[in-house]
Amino acid sequence: MQSSFSSLSNVLAPGDLRRVHHIALNVKDMQASRHFYGTILGLHELTGEEVPTTLKELVAQGKVANFVTPDGTILDLFWQPELLPPDPDPERTFTRAYHLAFDIDPQLFDAAVEVIKQNHLEIAHGPVTRPTGRGVYFYDPDGFMIEIRCDPE
Template identity: 30%
Template sequence: MTVPFELSRIHHVAYRCKDAKETVEWYERMLGMRFKSAFSEDKVPSTGEDDPYMHVFLDCGGGNVLAFFELPGQPGMDRDRNTPLWVQHLAFEVPDYEALLAAKDHLVAHGVEVLGPTFHGVFKSIYFFDPNGHRVELACNIGTDDQYAELARVAPLMLDEWSRTKRAPRHAAWLHKEPES
């Protein structure tokens, strides 16, 4: 299927936060993001609703932007109780395994509970929560060009099988076997 336009990148991804200042400071201190800008209105521009908000934007590298809304006039934050905690998360890439381990050490030294590193076949990652309860993942790629090509080749097969069976296809079973050191 073709569309009459082309996407160039994600402009930003937005989540809700409990406290905009605390959130900006945490992402700066814990992940080295740069606070780019903020917008604040008493009325929502797209709907005209009276709903004061602070919208903050953080540079997370590579032209990517992570944004948050603080909404003091809305009920307290909650999450989708029908979705497991591990599903919805923000994932950021670090350059290599050494950087992943350095990030883990940094986070732990600042009192953040970190899970991992976890092996995912073509990447390894660590997991933790931000002060708003959002799960965050840092990942480093470890796969080879051949492995990524094989994953691209079997992706349609895996999706078709999943659609029929709702069971994990094993077209890339090698992903689940960590190589021995």
């Protein structure tokens, strides 16, 4: 598919951007974050030859971990041991990013809420039911809000 972007234009046309390539998060405790995203949320951690060549050295040094979401988006975790929390009050959200939402089959939603509770993760809101579906909001180890949501049944 030929891009409709033109050097004569000052905007990108719909379809020029193909997909979200990756999401990068700074994390204070790499082990806690790897456990959270890999074990609790069940995202696949890239290892060995799966790691992008440009990140192999940082991954080997323990400074970066890469996960892939079910839709293929890469989640990069960058170790920042001096990372300050966004705010001492978890009700005050990040100024630029609000949350990262994962979709789940409606039949699995209640089980996901139970996993959150069993892992003693702090629930920020919910579970809530809206016309758009159900959702539960909770925090990752660095205080970033995560949502698990589903469409209405």
